[in-house]
Amino acid sequence: MSEGRKLSQPHLLGIRDLTTEDIRLIFDTAVQFKEVLNRPIKKVPSLRDTTIVNLFFENSTRTRISFELAEKRLSADIVNFSASASSVSKGETLIDTVNNILSMKVDMVVMRHPAPGAPELLARKISATIINAGDGTHEHPTQALLDAFSMEEKIGDLRGRHVAIVGDILHSRVALSNILCLKKLGAHVRVCGPPTLIPKWISSLGVEVSYDIRDTLKWADIANILRIQLERQDLRYFPSTREYALYFGIDRAMLEELGQDVIIMHPGPINRGVELTSDVADSSQSIILQQVENGVAIRMAVLYLLAPR
């Protein structure tokens, strides 16, 4: 225990704002919380006087449970809010909703919202600490942090290593946050998917673009496979999921043919049989469940480091 480093930001709005040192501090803290999670009593009293509201304006299972567990493991008081059961459906604005909640003395807000930039708007208008749990197609910083943390845990330092991000890059906040995070940690990043799902501007982030899944898997140490986000697609970007699976889906036969021990990741939920077959998702090459486990430790670290003091 020592009075040490602190994050350069008062909120976690996106990976874009974080420095490499910030990411290292979050990882170092998460290692200690991971140890806490393996104790008989998986709980510490650090945030027992902190109240956190989880504002979810969009569906979520994993992220919401993960944040909720992280908050409970830190002994915070929590309030859950989902948009469908609230005054939002009566037409209340975001700022009004949040200000009403904050007048009940809430210290931190974890928010998922379908509009890109919504957490940034809140951070400017209100006094509580904001943590972005996904804003539309923009960023999902804690997912990127837990992905990179899981990668380092598996293969060590990411500097100079090859990481592929495969699938729906256009609609994915996970892709953008992942790219920003991995670049800050010094990895080489390549995106791969159908041309319609890879935006033209993506190369401006310093990533390679490929439309060939086999070549990409050959190149990569790690492949982070993203979900095809059918719910965000306002028009058809590829003819059918069957055709997508045929050209970009990864199955055991393909991995064996490549003779490559590429590590497979997926932020979930998986469309089994589309982007990944079950024999790949459940294989020893996949670290999908470790990602979920690390998610709680990473979120504990972020909450601990940003808690008001």
Place this chain on the structure above:
Amino acid sequence: MEDGRVILSSKPFQMVLDRLCYALIENYNDFQGTYLIGIQPRGVLLADRLVARLKDILPDSTLQYGQLDITFYRDDFRKHGKPLEASKTNLEFAIEDQRVILIDDVLYTGRTIQAAMTALGDFGRPSTVELLALVDRRFNRHLPIKANYTGIQVDAVDEAYVKVSWADQDGDDKILIFPQKHEVQV
């Protein structure tokens, strides 16, 4: 920076460590069912040395030794401008029904020990807990906590700072006292 005053130099320092080891042996014999736990970060430096010395004296004993970090249990979390950074906790043996000896370098307000006992409870229910401190600042306690084994007692005003310096970390085994904490490069 004004240098601190040495209150225990290297030679008597070794004698104090030896005395503490023999005091433990007197009570714990071969350390069966006993768990020595150093409190991170500086209590571990003391515990490392005691454990090494105990192994010299009792080569056949099986010592269970671990390190406990109490950062997440501190009650002064809000009083610092920056978050407190945690060190590693490493308790690979079960604590349940063990005789635990907590080890820290300086016993001052007692708050660290209070946090350590709360933390211990999360790992199980030890049969007994004792405390060993190299330095006992007996007039500065904020809580009713007392050490079972002490190296030296130091009577100093609240503002004073006592530092245990270690040969492998700081160049020399000794205990220093400074009039004020900010004069110390920790």
